[in-house]
Amino acid sequence: MRRVIIVLLPLGVPIQAQAFQLDIGKVKDLVTHAGQLRDVSEKEEVEIGSGISSNLLGAAPLVPDANVQKYVNLIGSWVAQQSERSNLEWHFGVLDTNDVNAFATPGGYVFITKGLLLKMQTEAELAGVLGHEIGHVLKKHHLKAIEKNAQVGLFADALSIAAQSGKNTAAFTKVVGIGTELYARGLDKEDEFEADRIGVVLAARAGYDPYGLPLVLQTLANLNPQDSSLALMFKTHPAPTARLEALGKEMTVLDRYAAQPELATRFVKTLDSKQEIKK
């Protein structure tokens, strides 16, 4: 199907070129002989991810509590170190919103909302949720979805801009905008199931009870789906019960790790000492 690209591209270029000062030479450079868009470099992936992260932070800022942010970064970094992309520069942030959700953007940015954090009871639950988001980054789920949704010429142009770290151009802004909107629509549900399978394994590799993530899903399954704080997450993810059923079939091989620490005490102590974030 992608082979069509090479035919359409010359037709598409004049419009794009006008709108975004497209450098046709660069686009040709980005499209391989097979008609495939070449692989996005790690630098480009990080640039796109940081642009989307900046937008997410425009929708909800960070919780103004350095200790809680550091705690989440320590757990997230440790879990990410158990992955095949441990050398990425990982960033973790708690967003100041009562919405219940978590996000990952390309290149190693992971966000969890205050609303979701306060529904958890143990560090193993946090590790599992961060592991799920890390899984999206490992598999480049969002990057691939952006590529699929942006017109090829536009995406190629944005990539060449990202490669030069020039971010204030129309094409880059447009692609980042498409990327941000993706978070309002959600990924393919198979991507979510895959991230769940990765999340429980990363938590277990990090030495935690791997059932943290399923326990969070059990909590979510019991909340009122009409609750406004759940609207976006329920719209963009398969139902928690469907995720539990999917994991249930695969997770038995991790049972031998189910006695690993949950660290409820460290989790509760860190959050309880911060009464202000509980408002």
Added chain:
Amino acid sequence: MACAADYGYTLTSTELKDAPFTDAKTLATLPEQTKVEIILRQGAWWQVKKEQTGWVRLLSLRVGEGKAAVGDSGLKSLVNVGLGRGADTGLTIATGVRGLSDADLKNAHPNPRELQKLRNMAVPPAEAQKFASNAKLNAQQINYLPEPAATPAAGSGNPAMFGGGR
């Protein structure tokens, strides 16, 4: 301690076992949506009571009732909006939660200052390792779980997306 809830509901038809093992004797088969009392968690199992006491797999239940009270709902939390934020955010209670609805995401503007703050919060890997070893978390070698056989082939794509290039 691990279990704050008192009740759970079976997600599907579930075997009640007399011990927390897959090959333990099956005491009964609980139909979908059976309400059970949760006694405790042991590894990948809940000990539950439904006429008789037995064990069901951790993922076979939707944990109910007791747990729902643990977190506030978003609506209940509305009254507290603004208390946890600095005065300089310019938010007021009247504007409600500055949340993450579809519209909020579509209309979001970049916030480079917060992004820089996020970058400054990154911890060195060695510090994270120390934090883990302080809590006796031991790294394990474990393979990723296989893709379920029933999953439709990935990467089917959306050909229509490329139709607009002309």
